[in-house]
Amino acid sequence: MIREFVPVLFSLGMALAIALGGIGLGIVIGKVGRRNRGKDMAYECGKDPIGSPSARFSVKFYLVAMIFILFDIEVIFMYPWAVSLMGFKQSGMGWQVFGLMLAFVLLVEVGHLYAYQKGVFDWNKRG
Amino acid sequence: MILHAPDLVFLAFSAVKAVAVALVVLTMVPGSVTAERRLSAWIQDRRGPNRVGIPFTNIRIFGLGQGLADAAKFLLKEQFVPASVNRIYFNLAPILAMVPALVTVAVIPFSPGFDLRPIAEWIAGFLHWDEATVQAFQISGVVANLDVGLLFVFAVISLSVYGIILAGWASNSKYPFLGGIRSSAQMISYEIAMGASVVPVFLVTQQLNLGKIVEYQVQNGWLALPHLRGGVVGVLTGLCLAFSFLVFLVAAFAETNRLPFDLPEAETELVGGYHTEYSGMRFALFFLGEYAAMISASAIMVTLFLGGWSLPLPWLNGLPMPQSVFGWALPAWLAGQGMPWWFGFVSVGVFLAKILVFIGFFIVIRWTIPRFKYDQLMNLGWKVFIPMAFVNIFLVAALVLARA
Numbered sequence: 001m002i003r004e005f006v007p008v009l010f011s012l013g014m015a016l017a018i019a020l021g022g023i024g025l026g027i028v029i030g031k032v033g034r035r036n037r038g039k040d041m042a043y044e045c046g047k048d049p050i051g052s053p054s055a056r057f058s059v060k061f062y063l064v065a066m067i068f069i070l071f072d073i074e075v076i077f078m079y080p081w082a083v084s085l086m087g088f089k090q091s092g093m094g095w096q097v098f099g100l101m102l103a104f105v106l107l108v109e110v111g112h113l114y115a116y117q118k119g120v121f122d123w124n125k126r127g
Numbered sequence: 128m129i130l131h132a133p134d135l136v137f138l139a140f141s142a143v144k145a146v147a148v149a150l151v152v153l154t155m156v157p158g159s160v161t162a163e164r165r166l167s168a169w170i171q172d173r174r175g176p177n178r179v180g181i182p183f184t185n186i187r188i189f190g191l192g193q194g195l196a197d198a199a200k201f202l203l204k205e206q207f208v209p210a211s212v213n214r215i216y217f218n219l220a221p222i223l224a225m226v227p228a229l230v231t232v233a234v235i236p237f238s239p240g241f242d243l244r245p246i247a248e249w250i251a252g253f254l255h256w257d258e259a260t261v262q263a264f265q266i267s268g269v270v271a272n273l274d275v276g277l278l279f280v281f282a283v284i285s286l287s288v289y290g291i292i293l294a295g296w297a298s299n300s301k302y303p304f305l306g307g308i309r310s311s312a313q314m315i316s317y318e319i320a321m322g323a324s325v326v327p328v329f330l331v332t333q334q335l336n337l338g339k340i341v342e343y344q345v346q347n348g349w350l351a352l353p354h355l356r357g358g359v360v361g362v363l364t365g366l367c368l369a370f371s372f373l374v375f376l377v378a379a380f381a382e383t384n385r386l387p388f389d390l391p392e393a394e395t396e397l398v399g400g401y402h403t404e405y406s407g408m409r410f411a412l413f414f415l416g417e418y419a420a421m422i423s424a425s426a427i428m429v430t431l432f433l434g435g436w437s438l439p440l441p442w443l444n445g446l447p448m449p450q451s452v453f454g455w456a457l458p459a460w461l462a463g464q465g466m467p468w469w470f471g472f473v474s475v476g477v478f479l480a481k482i483l484v485f486i487g488f489f490i491v492i493r494w495t496i497p498r499f500k501y502d503q504l505m506n507l508g509w510k511v512f513i514p515m516a517f518v519n520i521f522l523v524a525a526l527v528l529a530r531a
Contacts, residue, residue: 006138007271008279010145011233012226018149019222019412026206026408033205040210042300043403053211053299061312064505068315071513075322078520079278082329085524094528102521109517121509123502 063120067112074108132256133263144270148232151479155486156418157194163490165190170494198411206407209298216297221405221412224290227283228419234276235426236338237478238268238436241471268436268471269338276337277329280427281322284382287420288314291384291401294413298404306400309390309501316508317381317388323516324374327367327523328431341435351432364526367519372432374516379424381508384417386493390501425485426478433481436474 033039042049081101088097115121130138161176168175179192208217247256247264273279288311295307328350329335332343348354351372354365381388397403402413429435499507 003134003137004272004274007141007145008230008233008273010142011149011230011270014145014149015226015229016222018153018229019225022202022408022412022415023206023218023221026202026411029202030407031203031205033207035210039207042209042211042298043398044301045398049300053301054296054304055301057305057308061308064312064316068319071319072315072322075319075326076278078323078326079329079335082326082520082524083333083335085330085527086333089528098521098524098528101524105517105521112513116510121505123505 060120060123063115067115067120070108070111074105077104132260136260136263140266141270144266145233148237148270149229152229152232152419152422153415155422155482156415157198158191159418159421159486159490160197160414161191161193162486163493164193166487166490167494170491201408201411204407206409209300209404211299212404213297213299216293217404218409220290220294220297221409221416222290223293224287225412225416225419227287227290228416228423231280231283231423232419232426233270234273234279234337235423235430236267236269236272236341236435237426238471238474239342240268241266242468245468267338268474272336272338274336276340277325277335277431280337281318284420284423285318287416290413290416294405295401298401300404302398302403303401306397306403309397310384310401313381313388313390313504313508314384316505317378317512320374320508320512320516321378321382323513323520324371324378325431326516326520327371330520330523330527331364331368337430337435341430341437344434345437349432349434349437360526360530364523364530367523367526368432370519371516371523372428374512374519375428375432377507377512379428380489380492381504383420383424383489385421385489387496387499388504389493389498390504421486421489422482425482425489428485429478429481436478438474438477 042053044050078101081097085094085097088094165175165177175190176193177190178187179190179196180187181192182195208214243264243266244261247261250256251261291314292307292311295303295305295310298304328340331350332340334340334343344350348365350365350368352365353369354361380386402410405413
């Protein structure tokens with residue numbers, strides 16, 4: 001089991017080597033330029049930056065992130081269920097297991113519909 | 128832990144495969160960038176980059192040298208880091224954006240396997256290897272043959288969100304910040320649709336291991352194509368799986384930030400999005416990450432729905448296999464059983480050809496369809512694709528249970 005994960009480390013090492021090697025080589029052979037105040041400023045189409053760089057943004061992004069966690073766990077929960085459904089079918093419990101998952105998804109769906117009705121997914125409305 | 132000779136053979140070939148796969152992806156990236164520029168030029172009735180060929184000669188070979196020239200330019204330009212950024216995260220972000228795309232390719236099977244035992248037996252005559260060592264020369268056609276294959280893919284793909292949101296935040300500037308926030312919301316939204324759209328594949332194949340999913344398709348037909356076996360239930364299952372493929376395809380466009388869903392970098396509103404402040408090799412890594420993500424997304428689609436490394440033969444999907452075509456007798460292994468040893472190498476080419484078709488599709492879509500608005504994107508994700516993907520899961524589950 002663990003043995004099969006060792007090649008993943010090789011791949012990870014290769015990817016890291018390419019990334020770090022690329023940045024390192026760029027620093028070594030890349031052009032060395034002069035610095036000045038204008039160049040060091042954050043880019044705002046040529047003007048001096050106005051106000052704080054971390055602008056305020058819609059609270060909807062937080063809501064989407066929270067609902068994502070709900071659904072992501074739901075989807076991950078479905079993977080082992082999907083793989084083993086045929087096994088349950090052979091032991092005669094297929095529809096029972098199907099019903100259990102349907103009940104679970106419908107429960108989560110209540111939360112989804114609540115968020116829907118509250119307008120979390122309506123991006124052209126305020127609030 | 129003591130390493131025996133078979134383990135060493137396994138490790139050595141795994142390392143060779145890992146390096147080879149990474150290098151193939153790395154050479155495909157400049158190739159697809161050049162292809163993208165030429166295809167976009169062709170769509171817009173221009174010529175595109177057709178000058179750069181072999182260095183120091185006048186041989187142009189259709190501008191294929193353009194990718195190399197771009198890479199050299201990225202290396203030689205000033206690697207500028209503005210003073211206002213958070214240096215640690217600013218450097219970490221491009222690495223985090225590129226590494227996941229290259230690591231996902233590790234679990235994708237590109238061949239049924241290479242049987243090098245005859246060669247090993249020949250060498251064993253000189254070096255006195257035992258039987259177990261010779262058996263270890265039967266090499267799988269995947270870098271890491273994980274039983275949790277697809278779960279691993281989703282776990283790693285999720286990490287690329289960090290690269291983008293970190294780039295936006297560490298740049299300490301308004302455009303990258305907005306681009307990063309937008310991008311992360313978009314990617315996590317479509318990740319759910321993507322994750323839900325593959326559940327029907329598990330229901331039908333009972334597998335998470337990508338290699339075994341491909342073998343299932345060799346025996347029973349490609350999952351994205353309509354099935355002709357199994358009566359009404361079989362045909363309906365096939366249609367539901369084709370719908371899964373459609374959802375996965377759209378989600379893949381959103382996940383890789385490609386047009387029509389490239390809002391994170393929407394250059395008309397956000398300058399360059401999350402990589403506005405980047406230059407030189409750090410920018411190149413974002414670029415590399417985007418194209419590598421495109422390649423790995425294509426590879427996953429090909430593996431899950433279009434038969435992976437298998438040949439596109441109509442009888443795999445239930446049509447009767449002809450005995451001969453134009454008087455040529457067909458060998459029995461074309462039906463999917465007992466393939467000859469050299470097919471392991473041919474299938475790599477078949478797999479790459481399928482990926483190239485998808486990359487071409489990604490490119491053509493980019494230059495023909497306009498960008499979505501953000502509210503349209505979120506509506507499509509949360510109100511259309513996610514509910515439909517869940518309904519599709521239960522449809523397929525019911526069909527699988529109803530099947531005799």
